[in-house]
Amino acid sequence: MESALSKNEGEFSSVGTFSDPIYMQELRNQMIKFARLQVRDEGLAEDAVQEAMLAAYQHIDRFTGKAAFKTWVFSILKNKLIDLLRKEKRHTAASQLEEGENLNGDALMDVLFAKNGHWNKSERPQKWDDPDHGVENNHFWRVFDACLNELPERYSRLFMMREFLEMETPEICANEEVTVSHLNVTLYRARLRLRECLEDCWYQSEAKQ
Amino acid sequence: MMMKCTEATQMLSERLDRKLSTKEKLSLGMHTAMCSPCRQFGDQMKELREITKVYKDLNNVETKE
Numbered sequence: 437m438e439s440a441l442s443k444n445e446g447e448f449s450s451v452g453t454f455s456d457p458i459y460m461q462e463l464r465n466q467m468i469k470f471a472r473l474q475v476r477d478e479g480l481a482e483d484a485v486q487e488a489m490l491a492a493y494q495h496i497d498r499f500t501g502k503a504a505f506k507t508w509v510f511s512i513l514k515n516k517l518i519d520l521l522r523k524e525k526r527h528t529a530a531s532q533l534e535e536g537e538n539l540n541g542d543a544l545m546d547v548l549f550a551k552n553g554h555w556n557k558s559e560r561p562q563k564w565d566d567p568d569h570g571v572e573n574n575h576f577w578r579v580f581d582a583c584l585n586e587l588p589e590r591y592s593r594l595f596m597m598r599e600f601l602e603m604e605t606p607e608i609c610a611n612e613e614v615t616v617s618h619l620n621v622t623l624y625r626a627r628l629r630l631r632e633c634l635e636d637c638w639y640q641s642e643a644k645q
Numbered sequence: 646m647m648m649k650c651t652e653a654t655q656m657l658s659e660r661l662d663r664k665l666s667t668k669e670k671l672s673l674g675m676h677t678a679m680c681s682p683c684r685q686f687g688d689q690m691k692e693l694r695e696i697t698k699v700y701k702d703l704n705n706v707e708t709k710e
Contacts, residue, residue, distance in 0.1 A: 561682050564688075605662055620655070623662060627693060
């Protein structure tokens, strides 16, 4: 069934779109879902969406129509989230975050790799046969969602900025006040954990069935 | 000296974020030619990025103008 969002995209004038409650509600739901993936705090996510919608309404004259209305609103939300993450960073005791998670990362490295720096025999990556992560496979996406939520806060935040907000390395380093090598190590460990989680919870369990 | 798997896997992750130098490509290529687990790991890193993209699409995430 066609949603109000896809049906109305392009049919309404940008100003008219704001007076369509069904379209706006669907758009808001999608924006909140996206914002929650980034900030993991419902209140902050809703604030960011509210601010983005208000900014879109106030600056509707800047909407040129070159991109879809939804894409334009999402680009405003993306900027709001980046601002929010930057502000939040100032209020976070980074050293407290670092300590726990570095231990976490080192512990994972000790499990995966032997002292000589090569893979432990039992942890060597196996071929991911027939990933079967098509759109229709809800179970896979529930597993992926759970693995994503299992990432430590610090890993998750930088991984989301890189993979979801598609920010480049210099931009993330400037926002988060981290060095390039720190970012690279953090992204590496986030991917290691995600890979490990998917292998344990999906690929190997599928192979056993 | 032969690269360790810890170094190779980090480089296989970094490959997603930056362009590797010719020297890095060469030493990584030599390592993965002889190390099947690291070859698998490299494939899985690419797969992980594809999975993340599909996940984003499923969540109706649009971030590019």
